[in-house]
Amino acid sequence: MEILEQKQNDICIFKINGRLDSNTSHELEEKIFEAIKKESNQMIIDFEGLDYISSAGLRVILKASKALKRSEGSIVLCSMQDYVKEVFEIAGFDIFLPITMKMNDALEMF
């Protein structure tokens, strides 16, 4: 798994390529919480290059979402492949996490 990080205005954008599973999800957690420590509280996760996610990945995203909420920030998820989006829906995460089709739509949410 690869995580590319960039900043646009004040928004931290993480692009994940590969698989987010029990072995790799801690890397995403580290990167996100490093950014939170540096007082970033607006984030987008770009899932275009992600071809697999398990509950371990979902847990990291939930943890991040809670932490950002506490600091009055927000997170938007974008560009998910169908199978990945379905996992979020089965878990009910689409109820409290904004998920957009495209990066542009995600950027517009800030």
Added chain:
Amino acid sequence: MPKGKISFKLSNRLSELETLNKKIDKFSVQAGIPNKCIFEINLVLEELFSNITCYGYRDDKDHWIHVSMSCENDVMTIQIEDDGIPFNPLDLEKPHLFCDLEDRDIGGLGIHLVKHYIKECVYERRGNKNILILKKTIGSDLSDPK
């Protein structure tokens, strides 16, 4: 029509997930299983394997977890066998004591996903072994009916 059989064993370590994924992918491609199904099987087996690894043993020893997969007449049958404590990975009601505090809010998330993708899951304790048998209908691009 998808067809084939494979059996392999894994150590009870999360690092074995990579091997598990490779075995599933190799078998599934050879057997002609549709991509969506491969995705779902990877997810289900990761969740179950992780639960067995995290909660199924009280000692520090290495243990083998045996997995077999077979495909015939549009049904895939997966069997997972381990020699841990009597433990049905589908039965997690309470989060384990040494899970992170955060995890307690969504204990059972993995099993919720498993139960969505696999409609037939049977657990059996045979002697000193836990045996889990899953059956999944695989079609061209069909998910299991809800």
